[in-house]
Amino acid sequence: MTVDDARIREILQNTKVIAMVGASMNPDRPSYGVMQFLLGKGKRVIPVNPGHAGKELLGQPIYATLQDIPKGAAVDMVDVFRRSDAVVPIVEQALADLPHLRTIWLQLGVESAAGASLARAQGVTLVQDRCPKIEYARLRM
Template sequence: MDIHTDEDHDIERIARTTKVVAMVGLSPNEDRPSWGVARYLQACGMRVIPVNPGQAGHTILGETVYADLAAIPKDAGVQMVDVFRRSDAVAAIVDQALAELPDLQVIWTQLGVRDDAAADRARARGVSVIQDRCPKIEFPRFL
């Protein structure tokens, strides 16, 4: 069975094994969905590294914010990139993640966000892809 065709199996594996997430588009505003998802992931024991060029150098939820994925230290161990950006930004984010994150295992795009061509590029490199879903909604089924 191709693991990429069994999305629930992928989501369960991701929920149980992911320890470090880079969240692209994480807002410092507690009222924004990205903040709530990041806080939930932290409550699940995951480290969430914020990526937001407008907040670079500040902190969100106790973590230093980076301008982009390339700025995150290579030894940070980022396994998953969670994308809180519009669909038209996904391709560049995926390409940068593939080039810059040696421990990358998962690309996750939030509700309403997808880029099938970028997803295909990531899968061709052995990276799991979940699109148009939210880990805060999906993970409780498995944790």
């Protein structure tokens, strides 16, 4: 199921808190630039990376897993910078641990029909193979 431009625009406008799974400390990695961009758009971005848990990235504390994010954070979107074969467990954890979740966003080259079905069954939108930074520019937001 493809998410249309009107829905993409709505997601980008209404999302306030984003958990970024696979956030990288390396400024040359796409996740770093996307996190920096989203912070600049006024979003709260919570980096998730078990290899860097306890450190800070762009001034934000890094958590090992989605489950470790404080419950009061009210995460409404999970942005996934991981391979497609890692998506289903991430979707399962997000659905179980993030009660305010509305969107799961899979970055460019990342797709999962099974993850999309799981999300859809819980009323959560799953965007595949897109980048929010690119979508902001494409939709002239």
